[in-house]
Amino acid sequence: MGHYRTVQLLIDRGGGITAASNVFEFEAPILEAMHGSMGTGLVREIGEGTLEIPNDDPADVFATMQTKYGGKVGEAAVTAAYPNVKAFAKALEESRVKPAKAGKDKAGKGADETPKD
Numbered sequence: 001m002g003h004y005r006t007v008q009l010l011i012d013r014g015g016g017i018t019a020a021s022n023v024f025e026f027e028a029p030i031l032e033a034m035h036g037s038m039g040t041g042l043v044r045e046i047g048e049g050t051l052e053i054p055n056d057d058p059a060d061v062f063a064t065m066q067t068k069y070g071g072k073v074g075e076a077a078v079t080a081a082y083p084n085v086k087a088f089a090k091a092l093e094e095s096r097v098k099p100a101k102a103g104k105d106k107a108g109k110g111a112d113e114t115p116k117d
Helices: 025-035 058-068 072-081 085-094
Strands: 002-014 017-024 043-053
Touching (some): 017 025, 017 043, 025 043, 025 072, 025 085, 058 072, 058 085
Antiparallel strands (some): 002 017
């Protein structure tokens, strides 16, 4: 189980149809392969957030992506973005939200020193 970054994308599907989609960060390369790159304006990032994945085993999540983006174009896009589970596992780990590090106690540092005149 883990939390992963999400992005909100605006996808121009052509014919005047534009759709907003909230997806995991690791899904963006798949959508770019399907609809064009962010540089072409077909896919634009318009927001971000986080979501939890209860079962975040890379092989299971990769299988879910293959099912979600099934069909000829989707399968080709998944393969173009992630040729194998190992490549996908790296992207999955990079999109994981890391726990914040605890800050050092700055109030205690030097508190027992007296000011010098």
